[in-house]
Amino acid sequence: MNYTALYRKFRPSIFEEMVGQEHITKTLRNQIISGRIGHAYLFNGGRGTGKTSAAKILARAINCLTPKDGEPCNECEICREAINGSLTDIVEMDAASNNSVEDIRQIREEVNFLPTKAKYRVYIIDEVHMLSTGAFNALLKTLEEPPEHVKFILATTEPQKLPATILSRCQRFDFKQISDEDIIKRLKIVCDEIKVEITKEALKVVAVLAEGGMRDALSILERCLQDGETKIDEDKVKDLVGIPKLEYINKIVTSILKNNVNDALQTIDDVMSEGKDIQNFLWEIIKYVKDILIYKSSKKLNLYSENEIANIEKLANEVTKEKLLQIVYTLSNLENDMKYSSQRLILFQVGIIKLCSGQTEEIGSTLENSNRKN
Numbered sequence: 001m002n003y004t005a006l007y008r009k010f011r012p013s014i015f016e017e018m019v020g021q022e023h024i025t026k027t028l029r030n031q032i033i034s035g036r037i038g039h040a041y042l043f044n045g046g047r048g049t050g051k052t053s054a055a056k057i058l059a060r061a062i063n064c065l066t067p068k069d070g071e072p073c074n075e076c077e078i079c080r081e082a083i084n085g086s087l088t089d090i091v092e093m094d095a096a097s098n099n100s101v102e103d104i105r106q107i108r109e110e111v112n113f114l115p116t117k118a119k120y121r122v123y124i125i126d127e128v129h130m131l132s133t134g135a136f137n138a139l140l141k142t143l144e145e146p147p148e149h150v151k152f153i154l155a156t157t158e159p160q161k162l163p164a165t166i167l168s169r170c171q172r173f174d175f176k177q178i179s180d181e182d183i184i185k186r187l188k189i190v191c192d193e194i195k196v197e198i199t200k201e202a203l204k205v206v207a208v209l210a211e212g213g214m215r216d217a218l219s220i221l222e223r224c225l226q227d228g229e230t231k232i233d234e235d236k237v238k239d240l241v242g243i244p245k246l247e248y249i250n251k252i253v254t255s256i257l258k259n260n261v262n263d264a265l266q267t268i269d270d271v272m273s274e275g276k277d278i279q280n281f282l283w284e285i286i287k288y289v290k291d292i293l294i295y296k297s298s299k300k301l302n303l304y305s306e307n308e309i310a311n312i313e314k315l316a317n318e319v320t321k322e323k324l325l326q327i328v329y330t331l332s333n334l335e336n337d338m339k340y341s342s343q344r345l346i347l348f349q350v351g352i353i354k355l356c357s358g359q360t361e362e363i364g365s366t367l368e369n370s371n372r373k374n
């Protein structure tokens, strides 16, 4: 497979293909159909939620020679040149690296000229919150009296850093975090297309790790493929991001619940010898115990295979909710202590030994501890 970042290769080319932002794409398409296009847009949202993709599609759609239902045709001369980057009337700028007054002044001078080919000259300014104060002031002057043939699409992850004067001149659209389900749906399509087999569990892990960003989801997928294999399972994804296998997590939690110190220490050795990060390991244990607790309370768990849910059910039946709460609480304190320690492995081992000996901290005990320290 040629190396093209999957994110670029599978960037949506029409609004219809965008994932999880129907509330935005519908409005934009209606504006284009009715010809009521704003002169400045602000696209706000987390990493990889589709802001830049939407900006590119919008810039094409308003300039397309043969738009259909508010979508660009992606086939006319203008669309083709926009896609291959040769259309000078669509200007993309990254404010993280071009944030000076000079950069914006150049735009101010340019806007007085008519576009060379397209109907509108469109400026897409990414990470717009990175502009300097002087640059904001310069931009504001242009936003106040924009010529008819100029449109601005500003994108940001941090709208609170934008001056109110800028905000008030833009139509604002808030991009949502993409749901796990939507990420999984899209990943499946991508995997089918590139002929990669991926398990249901692996898809879930990637979606959770991506935290609502399609770009991160695709970049994790891409990293999984770098060894040339075309099969991806849960362990492969976890291995890649340094999360110990679920098998180890289940083993150590079982040891804790059964007070089996030797097995617990053996599992720690196994995980460490695979070079996994100990903080990740602890975090996975906490999550697992929390999930046993959730299972005990609601009988519902989304992110596990049927096999694993059977394992969790077995553990859930052998332990009280109270005990689980105490373990989560003790491990959370341990996590906190480890953050500030240079002896993390020792602290971790001692913490696990204590738990295996049935010693948990009473909930609320940190407060006393910290009082004592003071």
Ligand SMILES: [Zn+2]
Residues within 6 Å of the ligand: 063, 064, 065, 066, 067, 072, 073, 074, 075, 076, 077, 078, 079, 080
């Ligand atoms: Zn077109």
